[in-house]
Amino acid sequence: MIKTIKVKKQLRLDELIKYAFDNDVKDTRFESSNGSVIYFDEQGGFTLGEIFSVKKKSTFTVEVEEEITKDTRIPKTATLTKNEEVLRSWNNSINGLKKAYPDALQIHAIVNGKLQLIWEAE
Numbered sequence: 136m137i138k139t140i141k142v143k144k145q146l147r148l149d150e151l152i153k154y155a156f157d158n159d160v161k162d163t164r165f166e167s168s169n170g171s172v173i174y175f176d177e178q179g180g181f182t183l184g185e186i187f188s189v190k191k192k193s194t195f196t197v198e199v200e201e202e203i204t205k206d207t208r209i210p211k212t213a214t215l216t217k218n219e220e221v222l223r224s225w226n227n228s229i230n231g232l233k234k235a236y237p238d239a240l241q242i243h244a245i246v247n248g249k250l251q252l253i254w255e256a257e
Contacts, residue, residue: 138203138253140246145194148173152181154197167193203246203253205229213250215241229254 146154151165155175164174171193172184183189201207206228214222217238224232232242233254242254 138246138251139200140203140207140209140244141198141200144197144199146197147191147194148189151195151197154199155179155181165195165197167195169193203229203244205254209244209253211245212253213243214239215243 145168148167151173154160155163156179159179160175161179162175162177164172166172167189169190171189173181173189173195174184175181203209208226208228210226212224212227212232214224214232214236216222216236217240222236224235227235229242233239239254240256241252243250244253245251246253
C-alpha cells in the first residue's frame, strides 16, 4: 500500500482554479494571503468574495494528499536504529534521515493522524 501524507501548498489564483477544476472541488472557501476570498459552489463554479482585488503575488493555501517518496519532507518522524534508539526529527525526508542515521532500521511518521511505518531497511 502506498502511503500518502497531507501537505499544505501555496497556489496562485490560476493554480487554485486549475486545482479545483481538476479535483472537482465543491462547496469550499479559500482565503488568500492578502484577504481575498474565492468560493467554489456546489456545482464547482466559483465566485470572488467581497474583496475583488487579487494581487499577482497573492497565494491561497490548499491541503493536498501526496504520495510519500524518499524525498518528501515529513513534519515529524521517529527513526529506530540498530542500537534500539528512537530518534525524533522534524521536517526531514527518508533520504535525509538515512544519511543522518546510517544505522537506521525503520522510519516511522505521523501520517494522517496515525504513527505508521514508512521505511524499513532491506
